[in-house]
Amino acid sequence: MSAGHGHDHDHAPASFNRAFAIGIGLNIVFVAIEAFYGWKINSLALLADAGHNLSDVAGLVLAWGGALAGKLKPNARHTYGWQRASILAAFANALLLLVAMGSLVWEAVHRLAAPQAMEGVTIMAVAGVGIVINTATALLFMRGREHDMNIRGAFLHMAADALVSLGVVLGGALYLWQGWQWIDPVMSVLIAAVIIVGTWGLFRQSLHLLFDGVPDSVDxxxxxxxxxxxxxxxxxxxxxxxxxxxxxxxxxxxxxxxxxxxxxxxxxxxxxxxxxxxxxxxxxxxxxxxxxxxxxx
Known part of the structure; x- marks a missing residue:
């Protein structure tokens, strides 16, 4: 004899479609603005942040795709549906963020060998806009981050980018105050290290679940x-x-x-x-x- 039972837990809004659409739209616009000014004033911090924002757009697209796939109905060929897609999206999101931060550190180390002057005011202004946009986007996913790893991946991506933008603002302020040309790459390395530490848990947990590991919430x-x-x-x-x-x-x-x-x-x-x-x-x-x-x- 056997018994089966299914039940959905509605801890968070059933759909984050609007949050994904707003987040992707805002970040695409900001990537264009940040990349333009980063190229214009030759700022590694702004260019790196633009690259990271571009990875955020890709991460949001991945997370959105995973969420949509997870809602597809089961059929005779996929009796559980496509729910595993959300785990795969969370893993890809974490991997993408780790690669982006690794690239940032690599470029920053090279820039340390030949520090360059920077336009602190422009950097601070552009990055300040980034703080607002990325914080607002992260807040759209805050409610769902505790109960859905895929949504947590999207939240971490946006929160991390807000932190990077904050670091860029601080770097610009320190440059204006002390004239330290090395502060731009050093600040980039420090922030990347913080983000890598914060992302490692998502990477480890999503990889664990991909191989049918027991969820951390279950003893x-x-x-x-x-x-x-x-x-x-x-x-x-x-x-x-x-x-x-x-x-x-x-x-x-x-x-x-x-x-x-x-x-x-x-x-x-x-x-x-x-x-x-x-x-x-x-x-x-x-x-x-x-x-x-x-x-x-």
């Missing part, structure tokens, strides 16, 4: 103990927990019950506990009198 031993506490269950066999997408968790398990008795009320209580305690919304349980499959452990 597998606690899940096993909860199942063992159900009436009549003597052993839990062949337990698997994985992420279907960035906001959906599934599990399967064999419950060894020598009496072989499990009615709808039993399955209903078991799936309720998995949902309430661990936010596992898709549960499949099979009751057996004796374990007959080889344990995957």
């Amino acid at each position: 597998l031993n606690a899940v096993r103990d909860c199942l063992l506490a159900l009436p009549g269950v003597q052993r839990v066999h062949d337990l698997h927990v994985w992420a279907m997408g960035t906001s959906q968790i599934a599990m399967t398990a064999h419950l060894v019950m020598p009496a072989g008795q499990a009615d709808d009320a039993f399955y209903r209580e078991a799936t309720r506990q998995m949902d309430d305690k661990f936010e596992i919304g898709h549960v499949t349980l099979q009751v057996v009198r004796e374990p007959f499959t080889k344990p995957c452990e």
Whole structure:
């Protein structure tokens, strides 16, 4: 006997389409402005920030595509739908951000060898606009970042870019104050380091989920103990927990019950506990009198 159960958790708005559209539009305009002034005054900080903003546009497109794909209905060929696309988008977003920051550090190190004068006022003005645009865009995704890794990837991208823009403003102010030509690349390296540290968790977690790892929010031993506490269950066999997408968790398990008795009320209580305690919304349980499959452990 087996039971299946599906449930959606609506912790955040069901659709971020408007947020994605606004964020992409604003950032495309800002990339053009920043790249133009960066080229005009030969500022590494502005050019690097423009490049990073361009990666943000790509990141937002990836995240939006992943979110849309995740909402496609299941069919006979894809029985879970395309929810895994949101995990893939989060991974690509993290990888893209890490590569962008690595490129920034590489260019900054080269620029340190030959510091150049900069136009502090222009840099501060352009980067100041960036702070406003990227902070506003990040706020559009703030509500969904706690419960959806894909949305968190979009949020981190925009928050990171706001931080880069802030660093550019500070670098311009220090240059005007002290005349330090090296401050532009040094500030770029420091900010890149901060962003890399902040992004590593998203990269690690999304890679972990791509290979069907147990989500960080789920304690597998606690899940096993909860199942063992159900009436009549003597052993839990062949337990698997994985992420279907960035906001959906599934599990399967064999419950060894020598009496072989499990009615709808039993399955209903078991799936309720998995949902309430661990936010596992898709549960499949099979009751057996004796374990007959080889344990995957």
